[in-house]
Amino acid sequence: MLDLLITGARLADGTGAPLHRADVGALDGRVVLLPPSGPSPHGYGPAPGSPSPQGYAPGAGSQPDPRARVVLDGAGMVVAPGFIDVHTHSDAASLFGPEFAELAAAPVRMGVTTEICGNCGSSLFPALPERLEELSRSSRTSFGGRVPIFRDFAGFAEAHAGAPRANHLASLVGHGTLRAGVVGYEDRAASPYELDVMCGLLGDALAAGAAGLSTGLIYTPGTYGGTDEVVALASVAARYGRPYVTHLRDEMARVEEALEEAAEIARRSGAALHVSHHKTAGRHAWGRTERTLARLAELRAGGMDVTCDVYPYTAGSTSLSAMLPPWANDGGTPALLERLRDPAQRDRMRHAIAEGVPGWENTVGNGGWDLISVASAVGHRELEGRTIASLGGDPVDAAAELLLAEGGQVTIISHSMREDDVRRVLAAEFTMIGSDGVPKPGRPHPRIAGTFPRVLGHYAREEGLLSLEAAVHKMTGMAAGRFGLAGRGVVRDGAHADLVVFDPAAIADAATYADPLLPPRGMAAVVVAGEPTVAGGEPTGATPGGIVTP
Numbered sequence: 001m002l003d004l005l006i007t008g009a010r011l012a013d014g015t016g017a018p019l020h021r022a023d024v025g026a027l028d029g030r031v032v033l034l035p036p037s038g039p040s041p042h043g044y045g046p047a048p049g050s051p052s053p054q055g056y057a058p059g060a061g062s063q064p065d066p067r068a069r070v071v072l073d074g075a076g077m078v079v080a081p082g083f084i085d086v087h088t089h090s091d092a093a094s095l096f097g098p099e100f101a102e103l104a105a106a107p108v109r110m111g112v113t114t115e116i117c118g119n120c121g122s123s124l125f126p127a128l129p130e131r132l133e134e135l136s137r138s139s140r141t142s143f144g145g146r147v148p149i150f151r152d153f154a155g156f157a158e159a160h161a162g163a164p165r166a167n168h169l170a171s172l173v174g175h176g177t178l179r180a181g182v183v184g185y186e187d188r189a190a191s192p193y194e195l196d197v198m199c200g201l202l203g204d205a206l207a208a209g210a211a212g213l214s215t216g217l218i219y220t221p222g223t224y225g226g227t228d229e230v231v232a233l234a235s236v237a238a239r240y241g242r243p244y245v246t247h248l249r250d251e252m253a254r255v256e257e258a259l260e261e262a263a264e265i266a267r268r269s270g271a272a273l274h275v276s277h278h279k280t281a282g283r284h285a286w287g288r289t290e291r292t293l294a295r296l297a298e299l300r301a302g303g304m305d306v307t308c309d310v311y312p313y314t315a316g317s318t319s320l321s322a323m324l325p326p327w328a329n330d331g332g333t334p335a336l337l338e339r340l341r342d343p344a345q346r347d348r349m350r351h352a353i354a355e356g357v358p359g360w361e362n363t364v365g366n367g368g369w370d371l372i373s374v375a376s377a378v379g380h381r382e383l384e385g386r387t388i389a390s391l392g393g394d395p396v397d398a399a400a401e402l403l404l405a406e407g408g409q410v411t412i413i414s415h416s417m418r419e420d421d422v423r424r425v426l427a428a429e430f431t432m433i434g435s436d437g438v439p440k441p442g443r444p445h446p447r448i449a450g451t452f453p454r455v456l457g458h459y460a461r462e463e464g465l466l467s468l469e470a471a472v473h474k475m476t477g478m479a480a481g482r483f484g485l486a487g488r489g490v491v492r493d494g495a496h497a498d499l500v501v502f503d504p505a506a507i508a509d510a511a512t513y514a515d516p517l518l519p520p521r522g523m524a525a526v527v528v529a530g531e532p533t534v535a536g537g538e539p540t541g542a543t544p545g546g547i548v549t550p
């Protein structure tokens with residue numbers, strides 16, 4: 001007898017193949033495909049009186065079926081592989097207490113059964129033991145500075161083994177963490193010995209199960225690493241057959257040069273290249289995806305293994321300190337706070353933002369403080385949702401005072417992209433979906449709760465930008481292939497039983513900038529390792545998830 005059976009649904013199997021009828025079962029965490037059990041009582045579409053997605057629960061509306069212990073009536077629904085979110089910052093979300101439960105649950109509620117964290121150069125490991133303390137003080141992904149940093153992948157995996165979670169988690173090795181864990185936060189080149197140590201720690205982590213190397217070349221200390229340093233590290237990733245995943249050195253006016261640097265790193269290292277949250281942001285770069293996507297297609301035609309991901313919104317989200325010039329962050333958070341207290345240093349920052357600094361992205365100079373709003377400031381809840389420009393006085397002073405009051409930990413939302421660029425990236429055949437969700441309290445970017453339903457509902461069904469099957473493929477099979485997650489991202493006999501069941505006519509994101517954690521509509525069930533973790537749109541409380549490795 002099967003553990004679970006979904007009857008009467010149409011299957012989007014993750015390969016991009018056309019929808020077809022199949023009954024999908026699960027036994028011991030693996031998929032068992034059965035021929036369709038004949039026309040469902042309701043036929044293909046939801047008939048009048050059929051259970052609404054929100055009222056949908058295990059066994060609801062179905063007859064007892066001798067084939068399985070739990071039966072989900074999938075009439076009118078689509079069953080697909082669980083979504084693989086290739087770009088998250090959920091590294092530590094499940095390690096914290098119940099006050100973060102709603103944030104930690106948002107991804108699985110939108111159908112994500114595997115999250116890939118360790119992105120943008122920031123992971124929770126590895127570091128030399130003598131650097132651990134310093135890293136914990138400066139970590140960019142911190143919840144009020146409490147984020148743990150581990151010596152190695154084993155420490156990271158062990159911490160997660162003791163923290164129940166609904167979905168699975170895989171992690172990249174962040175270059176920024178690796179650099180801070182060996183060199184510290186200084187603005188200088190790594191010595192040949194230090195680079196050797198970094199390569200050794202990276203190799204150990206990849207051998208232990210990390211899924212690739214990531215960089216965040218706009219963030220300190222990653223930005224202090226030059227092209228040659230990244231080539232040396234990406235060469236280690238190449239030896240393990242893992243991708244080089246990059247938040248480019250510039251996603252604004254100099255995005256094309258930054259893309260060429262990434263291509264050079266891939267060419268010289270031999271690593272596969274994956275461009276994170278591809279965008280051309282800021283008014284000087286709007287429309288530039290016509291050129292960057294053509295360049296990516298050209299590189300692929302030339303034999304380079306290159307892909308990218310995107311989130312379906314025209315606003316981004318990052319830390320407020322990243323709005324300041326790189327030298328302001330030299331030495332880590334304590335040094336930044338010291339500079340912010342000094343009026344002369346603030347004047348230098350004001351000047352750098354107004355005039356620009358060669359090689360620095362300068363988000364504010366490309367947009368303006370009126371396009372940047374506070375997403376998370378734990379000690380100043382009343383400011384969340386307001387723009388920096390609206391805080392009063394000079395905006396650099398307002399930003400500086402807020403950073404000082406929050407110990408450097410402020411998350412912002414930046415309205416910086418144009419809709420045609422987002423659509424162009426989404427439609428490209430080599431683009432997968434990554435939410436870039438940042439699980440911070442306050443008003444986080446709604447992408448953490450809306451990304452996947454928004455692609456399926458708004459962009460596929462309403463706008464017709466891509467077919468449902470193609471959208472599902474970008475969220476599943478394509479992502480599993482890129483990150484080497486064998487047996488995931490596809491529904492076939494013996495695959496891992498990570499599944500979603502959704503109403504194709506109703507699936508939609510509900511999360512907004514004002515109310516960012518509203519769960520999606522039309523997500524009937526989410527199954528992880530054969531166990532329903534969401535049913536009738538609500539979490540079941542089951543925690544079958546864990547760390548997964550390529």
Ligand SMILES: [Zn+2]
Nearest residue numbers: 120216247276
């Ligand atoms: Zn990033």
